Amino acid sequence: xxxxxxxxxxxxxxxxxxxxxxxxxxxxxxxxxxxxxxxxxxxxxxxxxxxxxxxxxxxxxxxxxxxxxxxxxxxxxxxxxxxxxxxxxxxxxxxxxxxxxxxxxxxxxxxxxxxxxxxxxxxxxxxxxxxxxxxxxxxxxxxxxxxxxxxxxxxxxxxxxxxxxxxxxxxxxxxxxxxxxxxxxxxxxxxxxxxxxxxxxxxxxxxxxxxxxxxxxxxxxxxxxxxxxxxxxxxxxxxxxxxxxxxxxxxxxxxxxxxxxxxxxxxxxxxxxxxxxxxxxxxxxxxxxxxxxxxxxxxxxxxxxxxxxxxxxxxxxxxxxxxxxxxxxxxxxxxx
Numbered sequence: 001x002x003x004x005x006x007x008x009x010x011x012x013x014x015x016x017x018x019x020x021x022x023x024x025x026x027x028x029x030x031x032x033x034x035x036x037x038x039x040x041x042x043x044x045x046x047x048x049x050x051x052x053x054x055x056x057x058x059x060x061x062x063x064x065x066x067x068x069x070x071x072x073x074x075x076x077x078x079x080x081x082x083x084x085x086x087x088x089x090x091x092x093x094x095x096x097x098x099x100x101x102x103x104x105x106x107x108x109x110x111x112x113x114x115x116x117x118x119x120x121x122x123x124x125x126x127x128x129x130x131x132x133x134x135x136x137x138x139x140x141x142x143x144x145x146x147x148x149x150x151x152x153x154x155x156x157x158x159x160x161x162x163x164x165x166x167x168x169x170x171x172x173x174x175x176x177x178x179x180x181x182x183x184x185x186x187x188x189x190x191x192x193x194x195x196x197x198x199x200x201x202x203x204x205x206x207x208x209x210x211x212x213x214x215x216x217x218x219x220x221x222x223x224x225x226x227x228x229x230x231x232x233x234x235x236x237x238x239x240x241x242x243x244x245x246x247x248x249x250x251x252x253x254x255x256x257x258x259x260x261x262x263x264x265x266x267x268x269x270x271x272x273x274x275x276x277x278x279x280x281x282x283x284x285x286x287x288x289x290x291x292x293x294x295x296x297x298x299x300x301x302x303x304x305x306x307x308x309x310x311x312x313x314x315x316x317x318x319x320x321x322x323x324x325x326x327x328x329x330x331x332x333x334x335x336x
Contacts, residue, residue, distance in 0.1 A: 002033055005025070005287070008060075008066065013262050015043075017271060020277055040071060065287050069256070085121075095118070099114075099282070112233075118220070120247060147185045154166060163217050164196055168221070170200075171202050183199055238313060241275050241312060241313075246279060253282075274322075299327070
């Protein structure tokens with residue numbers, strides 16, 4: 001039975017990068033996937049009056065995996081709710097997964113092959129702010145059960161991917177109770193495994209990622225530090241436009257580029273779609289199409305190795321030409 005993959009293009013460069021991702025995905029797995037479409041974000045609001053339409057929710061509930069583009073987040077509006085974040089919450093996607101690996105010898109640092117797994121901010125560490133006349137009070141709530149659920153997913157991933165070291169990243173010196181709980185539960189959950197485990201304060205972990213990246217395998221943290229570590233990891237491999245990410249739960253997974261909507265670049269055939277294409281590969285991994293997922297990664301690496309890249313990484317190809325280059329590499333794989 002074909003795997004159901006829902007595509008939500010979104011705003012800004014979202015439609016372009018998701019179009020590239022779907023083109024590559026269908027080139028390698030078109031006969032075993034069923035692509036469905038809806039929309040999300042400002043473009044969906046203009047068409048339906050809702051940033052997250054009901055049909056998008058219905059299709060997402062029925063999908064095996066979801067590929068999302070980018071949305072314009074109106075963070076300055078306190079009454080606005082990011083529709084992608086809302087969808088993740090409704091689908092109970094409690095773990096965020098980011099992968100960092102170099103695509104060629106001339107971009108990024110050597111020896112990088114790491115994963116960063118963090119709790120979804122709406123399921124693990126809830127942070128609220130309250131205004132008063134004197135300022136703002138920030139409160140954190142860390143759930144015991146959410147910690148266990150995250151660590152279980154990390155263990156499953158490590159075992160499935162053959163990863164041998166897990167590093168818990170925290171800041172116990174600043175938050176002895178909440179981060180202390182996170183660290184204690186980490187060691188309890190991994191007490192019976194033969195996987196190597198250790199922990200680091202976040203500033204040391206960031207330093208080690210840069211100075212000794214090959215020592216890092218899987219890093220697990222709360223989202224509070226994960227977003228910063230994600231920036232470090234992306235910088236090690238060439239930037240957020242080269243980095244895939246996904247949010248997973250017990251069944252469905254949602255996969256998206258790490259970069260933002262960049263509306264000023266929309267419809268100019270100039271954005272780098274690599275992050276979205278690699279995120280589509282993660283979607284295929286999630287639904288069990290591992291060979292097809294690896295073919296996409298090999299195709300992207302092959303295009304980069306040949307110098308067929310977009311201007312942001314030293315090339316001259318536009319979005320559509322780069323996509324065609326990746327597909328051509330994949331087709332050559334099939335011929336051989």
